[in-house]
Amino acid sequence: MSDVQAPRTGAVRTISATTGDVLVSARGLQKSFGDRQILKNVDFDMLAGDITVIIGKSGSGKSTLLRALAGLTDPDEGRIVFDNEVVFEDQERTEAWEEVDSHIGMIFQSYTLWPHMDVAKNLTLAPRKKLGLSEAEAIERAKRSLAEVGMSHHLHSKPSQLSGGERQRAAIARALMMQPKLLLCDEITSALDPPVAAEVLGVLRRLKQDEGIAIALVTHDMAFASKAADRVVFFHEGEIAVNATPDEAFNRCDNPDLKKFVDAVRF
Ligand SMILES: Nc1ncnc2c1ncn2[C@@H]1O[C@H](COP(=O)(O)OP(=O)(O)O)[C@@H](O)[C@H]1O
Numbered sequence: 001m002s003d004v005q006a007p008r009t010g011a012v013r014t015i016s017a018t019t020g021d022v023l024v025s026a027r028g029l030q031k032s033f034g035d036r037q038i039l040k041n042v043d044f045d046m047l048a049g050d051i052t053v054i055i056g057k058s059g060s061g062k063s064t065l066l067r068a069l070a071g072l073t074d075p076d077e078g079r080i081v082f083d084n085e086v087v088f089e090d091q092e093r094t095e096a097w098e099e100v101d102s103h104i105g106m107i108f109q110s111y112t113l114w115p116h117m118d119v120a121k122n123l124t125l126a127p128r129k130k131l132g133l134s135e136a137e138a139i140e141r142a143k144r145s146l147a148e149v150g151m152s153h154h155l156h157s158k159p160s161q162l163s164g165g166e167r168q169r170a171a172i173a174r175a176l177m178m179q180p181k182l183l184l185c186d187e188i189t190s191a192l193d194p195p196v197a198a199e200v201l202g203v204l205r206r207l208k209q210d211e212g213i214a215i216a217l218v219t220h221d222m223a224f225a226s227k228a229a230d231r232v233v234f235f236h237e238g239e240i241a242v243n244a245t246p247d248e249a250f251n252r253c254d255n256p257d258l259k260k261f262v263d264a265v266r267f
């Protein structure tokens with residue numbers, strides 16, 4: 001077990017969890033919409049500093065799990081522990097959630113940046129409000145966050161002046177502003193061309209390596225899953241059907257639903 005590496009340039013974030021510790025532990029998560037049960041009884045763990053790639057057919061419950069972890073949806077049943085704090089229990093968020101909330105960032109496929117604000121404003125708004133940073137402090141932090149995603153020259157660009165890949169990298173930089181321990185990425189490269197998607201995924205990989213940020217990523221990019229993931233989680237009809245290393249999942253797993261899914265995505 002090694003300590004999480006210090007950031008390269010200035011203290012962009014402080015991370016208490018050590019790589020290899022359990023960061024997230026969810027037990028017995030259930031969620032229904034109407035009479036459809038979307039999460040059936042999901043147990044899900046993540047270690048600090050790990051990349052977990054979540055795969056599975058559309059409608060299988062992947063986004064619902066991420067949204068539950070991000071606090072955007074409350075499960076009907078179950079318990080969530082984050083960094084040793086119980087944050088959801090007995091059908092509600094606990095007091096500890098408020099502190100933990102700011103350490104979890106979530107990025108979506110689209111609508112990630114406010115279109116009418118420049119990148120600087122997009123990045124500094126939440127930390128100024130929630131952390132009480134001065135404008136100068138927030139801008140300093142924005143510069144460091146943008147540097148981490150290779151976007152330093154876009155501090156004053158408008159989202160409309162950015163390409164799709166740049167927009168997603170700016171969205172990652174915005175998430176970094178809150179010093180996350182966990183980044184939840186829901187199909188953030190699905191609308192991008194493969195080379196651009198690869199650049200964005202490369203940024204995530206660096207954040208894991210250099211900053212020790214844990215990342216849960218829903219993607220159909222099987223090449224990334226097999227190269228970069230520490231764990232691969234396969235959702236099938238509201239349940240985690242496979243939770244394995246990439247090698248186990250892709251080369252040694254005989255789950256027929258996973259095989260069918262992987263074949264369908266690859267071609
Ligand atoms: N807020 C909601 N209200 C009603 N149904 C929802 C809501 N969110 C998700 N669902 C339904 O739950 C199912 C699973 O959704 P989701 O977790 O988004 O799956 P995935 O991300 O794997 O495609 C979908 O069929 C969707 O229609």
Ligand SMILES: [Mg+2]
Nearest residue numbers: 062063064186
């Ligand atoms: Mg989804």
